[in-house]
Amino acid sequence: MSMKRTNVYADADDLALIKEAAKRRGRSEAEIIREGIHLAALSYRVWDDPDEWPKVSGGGEPVTKEEVRRAVADGQC
Template sequence: MRRTTVHLPDDLKAALQRTAAGQGRSEAELIREGVRLVTERHATPEPRLPLFESGDGALAEEVDKALAE
């Protein structure tokens, strides 16, 4: 785990302290939970890998030519 400094306004720091004390949890634990929730909510999906190689595209042109004949 890595240490990070977070700057909070006084009212948010006080709310964090009250919540941590009320739940018997550390402030760091609540901050980690909050960061996890936000990052999961706004996560971008992993790019999907193609199921097969699409080649160079010449096949479609060849099909068009064959159908035109």
């Protein structure tokens, strides 16, 4: 993925939280900011054509907590 440089204004308190999180998790501040931008971009995405909508497989039956736990434990999620 190619990246482009941009400048944004951010609240000082938010930047302090990012700095703290980066230090605690051993990641760069830039990495955390890029992840935040990506999540924001995805949350505002709009699919105009129903064929572009994300597809979910399954029969439409509700799943139990145990089925979810098992799928997570087996690495299926």
